[in-house]
Every structure is written in C-alpha cells, then in structure tokens.
Amino acid sequence: MKSNVGKILSTAAIAATISTGAAAATLDDVKAKGFIQCGVSTGVPGFSNADSTGKWSGIDVDACRAVSAAIFGDADKVKYTPLSAKERFTALQSGEIDILSRNTTWTYTRDASLGLDFTTTNFYDGQGFMVRKDLGVEKAMELDGATVCTEQGTTTELNMADFFRKHNMDYVPVVVQKADEALSAYASGRCDVYTTDKSGLAAHRSKLSDPSAHMILPETISKEPLGPVVRHGDNQWKDIVTWTLFVQINAEEMGISSKNVAKIKAESTDPGIRRLVGAEGKMGEALGLSSDWAYNIIAEVGNYGEVFERNVGPDTRVGLPRGVNNLWTEGGVLYAPPVR
Amino acid sequence: MSEKTTTNTSFFNDAGNRALLFQVVLLTAVVAIGYYLFHNLQANLQNQGISTGFAFLNEPAGFPILIHLIEYTEAGTYGRAFLVALINTMLISFIGIVLATIIGVIMGLARLSQNWLVARLATVYIETLRNIPLLLQMFFWYFAVLAALPHPRDSIIFGDFFLNKRGIYSPNPIFQDGFGVVIFGFLACVVASIALIIWAKKRQTRTGLWFPAYWTSCGIIVFGTIACYFLAGAPVTFDLPEASRFNVKGGMVLVPEFVAVLVALSTYTGAFIAEIVRAGILSVSWGQTEAARSLGMRDSITQRLIVLPQALRVIIPPLTSQYLNLAKNSSLGAAIAYPELVAVVMGTTLNQTGQAIETIGLCMLVYGSLSLSISFFMNWYNKKMSLVER
Numbered sequence: 001m002k003s004n005v006g007k008i009l010s011t012a013a014i015a016a017t018i019s020t021g022a023a024a025a026t027l028d029d030v031k032a033k034g035f036i037q038c039g040v041s042t043g044v045p046g047f048s049n050a051d052s053t054g055k056w057s058g059i060d061v062d063a064c065r066a067v068s069a070a071i072f073g074d075a076d077k078v079k080y081t082p083l084s085a086k087e088r089f090t091a092l093q094s095g096e097i098d099i100l101s102r103n104t105t106w107t108y109t110r111d112a113s114l115g116l117d118f119t120t121t122n123f124y125d126g127q128g129f130m131v132r133k134d135l136g137v138e139k140a141m142e143l144d145g146a147t148v149c150t151e152q153g154t155t156t157e158l159n160m161a162d163f164f165r166k167h168n169m170d171y172v173p174v175v176v177q178k179a180d181e182a183l184s185a186y187a188s189g190r191c192d193v194y195t196t197d198k199s200g201l202a203a204h205r206s207k208l209s210d211p212s213a214h215m216i217l218p219e220t221i222s223k224e225p226l227g228p229v230v231r232h233g234d235n236q237w238k239d240i241v242t243w244t245l246f247v248q249i250n251a252e253e254m255g256i257s258s259k260n261v262a263k264i265k266a267e268s269t270d271p272g273i274r275r276l277v278g279a280e281g282k283m284g285e286a287l288g289l290s291s292d293w294a295y296n297i298i299a300e301v302g303n304y305g306e307v308f309e310r311n312v313g314p315d316t317r318v319g320l321p322r323g324v325n326n327l328w329t330e331g332g333v334l335y336a337p338p339v340r
Numbered sequence: 341m342s343e344k345t346t347t348n349t350s351f352f353n354d355a356g357n358r359a360l361l362f363q364v365v366l367l368t369a370v371v372a373i374g375y376y377l378f379h380n381l382q383a384n385l386q387n388q389g390i391s392t393g394f395a396f397l398n399e400p401a402g403f404p405i406l407i408h409l410i411e412y413t414e415a416g417t418y419g420r421a422f423l424v425a426l427i428n429t430m431l432i433s434f435i436g437i438v439l440a441t442i443i444g445v446i447m448g449l450a451r452l453s454q455n456w457l458v459a460r461l462a463t464v465y466i467e468t469l470r471n472i473p474l475l476l477q478m479f480f481w482y483f484a485v486l487a488a489l490p491h492p493r494d495s496i497i498f499g500d501f502f503l504n505k506r507g508i509y510s511p512n513p514i515f516q517d518g519f520g521v522v523i524f525g526f527l528a529c530v531v532a533s534i535a536l537i538i539w540a541k542k543r544q545t546r547t548g549l550w551f552p553a554y555w556t557s558c559g560i561i562v563f564g565t566i567a568c569y570f571l572a573g574a575p576v577t578f579d580l581p582e583a584s585r586f587n588v589k590g591g592m593v594l595v596p597e598f599v600a601v602l603v604a605l606s607t608y609t610g611a612f613i614a615e616i617v618r619a620g621i622l623s624v625s626w627g628q629t630e631a632a633r634s635l636g637m638r639d640s641i642t643q644r645l646i647v648l649p650q651a652l653r654v655i656i657p658p659l660t661s662q663y664l665n666l667a668k669n670s671s672l673g674a675a676i677a678y679p680e681l682v683a684v685v686m687g688t689t690l691n692q693t694g695q696a697i698e699t700i701g702l703c704m705l706v707y708g709s710l711s712l713s714i715s716f717f718m719n720w721y722n723k724k725m726s727l728v729e730r
Contacts, residue, residue, distance in 0.1 A: 086690060093388055093390065093696075110694070113391045114390060115385075145586045145587060145589060146587070147506060153690070154691070158402050161404050173404040174406060175404075175677055176675075177674050177677075181479075181675065182677075184483065189486065189491055192586050192587075232388060233388070
C-alpha cells in the first residue's frame with residue numbers, strides 16, 4: 001500500500017513539475033544542491049544494504065559514491081532513496097533521484113520506452129533457482145510441476161515464465177510484492193523454488209536461518225546485465241556516470257588501487273597512467289569536472305576489483321566468485337574503452 | 341417599491357448576479373488548472389521520451405497469474421491479464437462482502453446476547469479485530485496459515501481431499517453432455533418456488549392462513565435438483581487430485597493466498613458490521629418488542645417482522661460504507677501475492693510497460709466504478725427498506 005501511495009505521488013510529481021526532465025543539466029543541479037540523490041534497493045546484501053547504523057554499502061552504493069568522488073572529490077556526498085522494484089523507474093523519471101543504482105537489468109524495452117538511459121554494466125548477472133537441498137533436485141530441468149516464489153515487478157517474472165514455457169513444463173507462480181515477503185513465503189515452504197538473479201540468490205540465501213540447507217541450481221536461464229540508470233536526454237550526466245565506472249575498470253587493468261594511487265601519481269612515467277590520474281593533461285574538463293576526478297574516484301572508492309572484493313567477493317557473506325565479472329585479460333568480459 | 345430598488349441596484353450589488361459570477365469564476369479556474377496540469381503532463385511525457393496511450397493492452401503479457409477464473413496463459417495480452425485481475429478483485433470483494441455480513445450479523449447479535457460468555461467473546465472479537473491494522477492481519481493469516489500446515493509430502497489426506505501448504509485440493513467436477521438437463525431442472529424448481537411463495541402470500545392476505553412457503557421451496561429446489569441429477573444419469577465425472585513429485589496435481593485447488601485475504605477481509609469488516617448491527621437493533625425501542633409480546637407474537641416473528649425491518653433503516657447507510665471499504669481494501673491482497681488488480685496492473689504491467697499514468701488511471705477507474713455500483717445498489721435497497729409514510 002505504501003509503495004502505491006508513493007507511486008501515485010511521484011506520478012503526480014511528473015504531472016506537476018514544469019519540464020524539468022530532459023533539458024536541465026543534472027550536473028549543475030547536483031553541484032548546486034551539494035549531493036547526489038541515489039536510488040537504491042530496500043536491502044540486498046552486497047549490492048545495496050543499510051547496516052544497523054543506517055550506513056549504506058554495496059556495489060550499487062559504491063557506483064553512486066564513485067560519481068560523488070568524481071564531482072566533489074568526496075565519496076560521501078550521497079543521499080539514498082530506498083526503492084521497491086516497481087517504484088524505481090517512476091522515481092527516476094520524476095526527478096526524485098539523480099541516479100538509479102539498484103541492480104536493474106538493462107533491457108531493450110526499458111532503454112527504449114521508459115525515457116531512461118542505461119549507462120553501462122557494473123555487474124553481469126543471470127537468473128537462477130534456489131531450492132531446498134532435501135528436495136533432491138539437481139538441475140532446473142527437473143522442476144516440472146514446482147511452485148515458484150519471486151518478487152513482483154522485475155524481469156525475473158518474465159524470464160521464469162519464458163523458461164517454463166520454452167521447456168513445456170508446468171509450474172505454479174507465487175508473485176509477491178516485496179522481495180523480503182517473497183523470501184519469507186519460500187522459507188515457510190509455500191514454494192519449492194525461489195528465483196531471482198544469481199547474485200540476489202546468494203545474497204538472500206545468506207539471510208535465511210540455515211543457509212546450508214539451501215542450494216543454488218547450476219543453470220543460468222537469462223542474461224541480466226545490471227548497471228546504473230539515468231534520465232534520457234542529459235548526455236553529459238550519462239557520460240559522467242559511464243566513465244566513472246570505466247575509470248575503475250581501467251584502474252584495475254593498470255594495477256592502480258586506492259592504496260597505491262598517490263604513489264603512482266607522484267612517481268609513474270607511463271603517459272597513459274599519468275593522464276588517468278590527472279598528473280598530465282586536463283581529462284576532467286570535457287565532462288565539466290576537475291582534472292583529478294579519476295584520481296579521486298580511485299583514491300576514495302577504489303578500482304573495480306576492490307569494489308567487488310569488498311562487497312560480494314569470496315571473503316564476504318555473499319561470497320560470489322569473480323566469474324564473468326573479471327577483466328577481459330583475466331577471462332572475464334569487463335573491457336573498458338581507454339581514457340585518452 | 342421593490343421593483344424600483346432592483347433597477348437601481350448596480351450589477352455587482354445584486355446577490356443573484358454575484359453568486360452567478362462567483363460560480364463562473366470558480367468553474368473557469370477549475371477548468372484552467374485542469375487543462376494546465378493535463379498539458380504539462382503531456383509535454384513532460386513527450387520531453388522525457390515516455391510513450392503514452394493504451395495500445396499496450398493488445399500486446400502479449402508474457403507473465404503468469406496464479407488465480408484465473410477465465411482462460412489465461414502467458415501468451416495472453418495485457419488486456420486479458422487486466423480482465424483476469426478485475427475478476428479476481430470482484431470475486432474476493434463479493435465473497436468477502438457476503439461472509440463479512442454473515443459474521444457481522446452473528447457477532448452483532450452475539451454481543452447483545454443474554455448469555456454472559458457469548459456476549460463477552462463477541463466483545464473480545466470485535467475489539468481485537470477492528471483495532472489491528474488490516475495489512476498486519478493479512479500477513480498474520482498468510483504466514484500463520486503457512487506455518488501451521490504440513491509440507492506437500494506429508495499432506496493431510498481425507499478421502500479425495502488433500503490439505504497442505506500449497507492449499508486445499510478437492511475433486512474437480514467435469515460436466516458431461518447431459519448436464520444441461522440438471523440445469524434446466526434446477527431453473528424449473530426455482531420458478532416453481534417463486535410461484536409458490538407468491539401464491540402463499542396472496543392466500544395469506546385473502547384468508548389469513550399461513551403456509552410455510554420458504555421451507556417448502558428450499559425442499560423443492562434441493563430435492564428437485566438432486567432428482568434431476570440422477571434422472572439424467574449423474575452426468576458429472578471428477579478429476580481427482582493425486583500426489584506428485586512436488587505438489588498435489590489435478591483437482592481443484594483453493595490457494596492459501598486467497599484464503600488469507602478472504603479471512604482477513606471478512607473478519608476485519610465483520611467486526612465493524614457487528615457494531616453497526618448492534619447499533620441498529622438497539623435503536624428500535626424496547627416498547628415495540630413488549631407490544632408485540634402482549635399481542636401474543638413469538639420472539640422469532642417479533643424479531644423478523646417488527647425489530648429487524650426498523651433496524652435495517654439504521655443499519656443500511658453505514659453498512660454501505662463498510663462494503664465500499666472492503667472492496668477497496670482488497671487491494672492490500674497484493675502484499676501477499678493474491679493476484680488482484682493492484683498486483684497485476686499496477687505491479688507487473690506497470691513495470692513491464694512503464695505506462696504509469698495509464699495503468700494507474702485504469703485502476704482508479706475500476707475502483708471508482710466498483711464502489712459506485714455497490715453504492716448504487718445499496719441506495720436502491722435503502723430506498724426499498726425505508727419507512728413508507730402513508
């Protein structure tokens with residue numbers, strides 16, 4: 001109910017604001033108000049999750065913090081708006097938030113018809129299934145006749161339907177409004193299977209009372225490229241968000257991390273590295289930023305590898321392997337255009 | 341004299357003219373603001389590159405719906421999904437209203453009971469349920485029911501009925517060719533009963549003799565239909581549920597989502613209706629009952645013919661509000677996966693198509709019309725029940 005009220009209010013906000021959307025420069029707005037309003041999830045460990053003191057952390061949170069570091073030289077000038085899956089696009093369209101960084105899948109329909117632009121992918125994901133170990137299921141093709149719980153308003157709903165239709169299998173869909181309640185329904189035994197993106201499955205499994213009693217099936221049934229989203233039409237803002245991530249990927253490739261960036265800036269003679277960290281040239285100017293923007297991103301938030309390890313890596317509670325989210329030089333798909 | 345004053349008064353000092361002027365100014369302002377907002381909306385949507393219109397209703401939806409009374413598959417359109425959701429909303433509202441009324445009347449009478457225990461129990465029921473938020477009660481019923489029931493593999497089996505966390509499974513009747521005869525027989529019995537009731541009423545007016553028409557017609561309908569069923573050679577077969585790897589397969593299933601929403605809505609609204617019923621009955625003065633008794637009427641007839649008709653005049657208007665509330669509260673079912681209008685249209689459809697204004701508009705239109713029709717019916721009923729003054 002609460003989310004519906006929110007939706008109606010933001011719809012009314014679209015109706016009432018006078019053409020703020022396309023033309024206005026988000027960068028100027030952000031600089032004027034002194035912080036970035038970042039739309040995140042209501043709680044997915046490793047991606048965007050608030051701890052008991054209200055401090056947000058996660059890959060998606062770090063995406064916003066990196067943009068803040070690029071603009072202000074300080075990663076903490078971010079305010080967070082927790083959004084449910086069905087509220088998120090309206091919140092961005094209406095100008096309530098500046099960046100939507102909420103494990104959102106880049107799809108054609110969303111990019112083309114919602115008045116939004118997907119910047120780039122900060123996590124390559126795919127949908128999977130989680131089941132109880134005692135069910136004795138080894139692979140997804142054995143799920144004929146199963147009851148499946150999932151969250152409403154996500155690409156998951158469609159992928160699930162497509163998967164079962166494609167393989168001509170029966171299933172019972174239980175589609176719950178919020179992820180937490182969908183997980184409770186699964187935990188209480190209403191469903192045999194819980195389905196969402198695999199990263200989400202790992203995160204949610206860590207929330208269950210006995211994580212070891214549940215297993216994630218090996219199959220990945222869809223492509224889910226997740227990344228930050230901005231409003232359509234503000235190219236400068238889109239470039240800033242896009243290149244912030246490219247800087248982090250390039251930094252990892254060049255071996256620059258938050259720990260050694262200061263030393264490298266002072267000592268390196270490699271012109272490529274010197275340009276990236278702002279020791280040479282004025283790279284930031286073209287985006288309306290200072291020349292040490294990339295240096296600030298790396299120093300404050302770190303390179304992509306650091307962000308990954310800190311939030312979802314094998315040593316965290318979520319415990320995901322790098323997999324495809326590794327550099328192209330390491331067998332993954334992360335390949336960022338050069339900063340030149 | 342008066343003629344002269346009006347002609348001398350200036351245009352703006354005339355009360356009638358002034359009232360008219362204010363009306364015109366107000367109307368213009370309302371229309372202008374409305375147009376301004378609408379224009380802004382259009383312009384903003386266009387600027388942001390958001391597509392508009394209702395064309396999406398003809399596109400394939402691709403998502404499943406748990407409960408559908410009409411044929412629906414993932415290949416159906418968004419329009420079809422909308423229809424399915426609308427029927428689900430109407431279904432839960434209708435059954436909810438009937439149940440809430442029954443619960444309300446029983447609990448209202450119970451609270452007035454001379455029996456100390458019955459009256460106290462009814463008080464506890466009413467005061468507890470109407471003071472706890474409905475959404476909380478829905479979660480309680482949903483997760484409490486789920487927690488209490490066994491896993492599908494340890495279903496409680498009762499003949500051809502199965503009970504587990506996935507719902508109540510019962511045999512599903514499949515109607516064969518000869519079933520038309522049974523329907524025809526049933527309708528014939530109904531017509532005969534109506535004729536009997538009319539005849540009994542006329543005879544009572546003419547001669548004063550009373551005939552138990554209601555009980556007789558109940559008997560005619562029940563036994564007549566059963567007789568037709570066997571005469572036609574029992575033209576119904578059953579699809580029996582049976583245990584399979586994950587769930588019970590086949591048969592008819594009543595899912596926990598539906599049960600939880602129905603129980604929450606009807607017990608919550610029932611508590612309010614109970615108070616309305618109690619107020620209605622207390623509004624009829626005790627003297628009326630005493631008068632009826634002194635004429636030698638039995639208590640049941642006194643209640644039915646004297647107290648209740650007068651109480652209804654007090655009960656119906658607030659009862660209408662409760663019915664409207666119940667229909668609108670059914671939207672909370674979205675929280676526990678009951679696929680009603682808000683869940684399917686404002687949840688999934690909105691998210692997949694991004695047509696926020698259109699989908700929310702559709703939902704508002706539906707709830708508006710649903711509430712207005714309930715209101716219209718109840719007003720008609722109220723007029724019918726109101727005191728006819730002669």
